[in-house]
Amino acid sequence: MKIAVDAMGGDYAPDEIVKGVELARDAYSDLEFLLYGQKTKVQPLLQDQTRITLVDAPEVIAMGDEPVRAVRRKKNSSIVLAATAVKEGQADAFFSAGNTGAVLTAGLLIVGRIKGVERPGLTTTLPVLRKLDQSSFVMLDVGANADTKPFSVIQYAVMGQYYAQSVMHVDNPRIGLLNNGTEADKGDQDHRAIHDALAQMPELNFVGNVESRELLNGAADVVVTDGFTGNATLKAIEGTALSMLKLIKGEIMSGGLGGKIGAGLLRPVFHNVKAAMDYSQYGGAVLLGLKAPVVKTHGSTKAPTVKNTIGQIRELLKAQSVQQLGSYFDQHAEQMATIKETLK
CATH class of the missing domain: 3.40.718.10 (Isopropylmalate Dehydrogenase)
Known part of the structure; x- marks a missing residue:
């Protein structure tokens, strides 16, 4: 290779x-x-x-x-x-x-x-912070397309499934749609339509809507969204992690000798927290x-x-995985055309 x-x-x-x-x-x-x-x-x-x-x-x-x-x-x-x-x-x-x-x-x-x-999606892998069997999840699109049509999000779910299976070795990855609530009728018209379309695809293990606050808790193995929302969510996660680390460091430095001694004792803990939030350990963003x-x-x-x-x-x-994706879209061309027409 x-x-x-x-x-x-x-x-x-x-x-x-x-x-x-x-x-x-x-x-x-x-x-x-x-x-x-x-x-x-x-x-x-x-x-x-x-x-x-x-x-x-x-x-x-x-x-x-x-x-x-x-x-x-x-x-x-x-x-x-x-x-x-x-x-x-x-x-x-x-x-x-x-x-x-x-x-x-x-x-x-x-x-x-x-x-x-129709539109390739930019995919990244993020950590799951709870102590579960699941250590990470995939999210796409995280910025390849600022303007995303609902049909593209459907295709992201298919691409994300293949990626989770081939790279993360998850046999039956759970697919979640990023939304402002977990109920099926949450979100705007596009999100409701995407939810209903994904729910009608038996080849996907669709678990419904997921909220952004639950992403790092392992709400799904694959989270799909439009590129604008995905990029904003990714930057919010990055920014929150960096701000929290700076806040902790600032409190330690202003806490006098006792704070610094305590920080020294907790150094391994801080190191583990920083490592857990470092999603670069999973590699780069893939344009699927x-x-x-x-x-x-x-x-x-x-x-x-x-x-x-x-x-x-x-x-x-x-x-x-690329060959498998190509085969999938060839074999399901009629199904994809029907879904696309339904979402218009």
Whole structure:
């Protein structure tokens, strides 16, 4: 299995990207890498090129570049060349920590959608904090589409199910619809229609509406929503976690010597809490619905997360989840058309 990697994307690129790729190479003997980046900057960082091919990409799409314009104009950038390698069959998946909009645009315009998928959804894995058998859940869309039609949310449920089965190894994942209440008649007209459509799909283990306050308590294995709401929810979770940690630290520092001694004794507890909230341990965000895995990690990603994300991509490739999704939408084209018509 071969993965095309954008070496120039991210706050700590190319150093941390190269380190992460080498960690993944050493951990997974069945992977090869096409590493795209400015050769003069990347080559000196490589300690061992075993199963790593460095491809010169003289242009860089910066974090501040307008995504569509950059993808169309910077043909020799690491993002465009890596996505093109996937399109042309030279690689099986594309990974980047760079400009999110450019990665999504390259995925859509270059790699392309699975036949039958209207809008790919950006998927992330978040922790479950209660001490249950379930340690995490999947949520999509978390930002690929600000304007989302109800039919796309139905397709997210199907894609999320396959992702939970192939990467999280959940046999019969529970699908929940993010809403402002758990009752079937909650929400606006679109949410009620989505709820009723999902409830009529026997191939899905739909458990109904879930509220945002219950997400980290394991309300479902897969949570589906529109891209605007999903992105806002994700940022609210991130912001709350960071604010709580800062609040605790501030109270400790202002608590005098006794507070600092107590904090020292509780250091392992604080470490465990911080680790539990760190969803980067699960890898990156996957743009589901494309002809090959396209995975984006946070711009501040460092080598361990790069390695974890590549492990996540490996699971996707081993499970052939893209092929399975393609087969599903081929076989259920008539059912999808009927649902789409009903939601109009």
